[in-house]
Amino acid sequence: MHTFDTTINRNVLNEKIRNVVKDLSNTCLQVGEKGLEIQFLNDKNYNGIDYYVNADKSRVFQVLSNLINNAIKFAGVNGVVTISIKGTESLLSDISDTVEKNGYAFISTKDNGNGIDPEIQSRLFSKFTTKSDIGTGLGLFIAKSIIEIHDGKISPENNKDGGGATITFSLSLD
Ligand SMILES: Nc1ncnc2c1ncn2[C@@H]1O[C@H](COP(=O)(O)OP(=O)(O)OP(=O)(O)O)[C@@H](O)[C@H]1O
Numbered sequence: 001m002h003t004f005d006t007t008i009n010r011n012v013l014n015e016k017i018r019n020v021v022k023d024l025s026n027t028c029l030q031v032g033e034k035g036l037e038i039q040f041l042n043d044k045n046y047n048g049i050d051y052y053v054n055a056d057k058s059r060v061f062q063v064l065s066n067l068i069n070n071a072i073k074f075a076g077v078n079g080v081v082t083i084s085i086k087g088t089e090s091l092l093s094d095i096s097d098t099v100e101k102n103g104y105a106f107i108s109t110k111d112n113g114n115g116i117d118p119e120i121q122s123r124l125f126s127k128f129t130t131k132s133d134i135g136t137g138l139g140l141f142i143a144k145s146i147i148e149i150h151d152g153k154i155s156p157e158n159n160k161d162g163g164g165a166t167i168t169f170s171l172s173l174d
């Protein structure tokens with residue numbers, strides 16, 4: 001069991017993601033070199049309001065940075081990296097009387113590279129699993145621990161429409 005020194009605060013998830021996207025777009029050399037486009041979609045809920053989560057800001061930043069950095073690293077030349085948020089609140093609004101929670105935000109990072117190598121799929125979240133020359137293979141291992149201490153889930157899939165991968169994690173909405 002891995003423990004973290006967590007400081008849980010109410011955060012605007014949208015703002016957090018916008019900042020990470022901006023930071024990485026400006027600072028990551030590969031974004032310019034590969035001519036990548038980084039997009040952030042669906043940044044409001046169906047009422048046009050930001051998503052709020054109770055989370056450790058710096059840990060969520062760490063998860064987002066790793067997922068976006070992975071997408072940048074494994075995206076092809078002129079690739080597109082898309083980060084999106086979707087909430088379950090629209091699904092739950094009909095049955096809100098019977099639902100205690102506000103639902104979840106699902107945050108996805110999608111790229112159009114070659115996708116996750118089937119050879120490592122089963123140990124993707126284990127320590128030191130990597131297909132990168134420069135990586136340590138700790139990013140997804142740490143991301144999973146962080147998301148799980150926030151009672152969320154993280155799951156990978158290779159895209160059905162074209163190449164690339166989408167990694168999605170959930171956080172409980174406040
Ligand atoms: N978007 C992606 N497309 C293709 N493969 C991916 C993607 N994201 C992760 N992977 C695969 O999963 C492996 C593990 O990812 P992880 O983030 O844990 O480690 P890393 O990026 O290699 O190193 P680190 O994050 O420690 O710098 C990667 O090396 C890569 O093989």
Ligand SMILES: [Mg+2]
Pocket residue numbers: 066067069070135139140
């Ligand atoms: Mg990584």
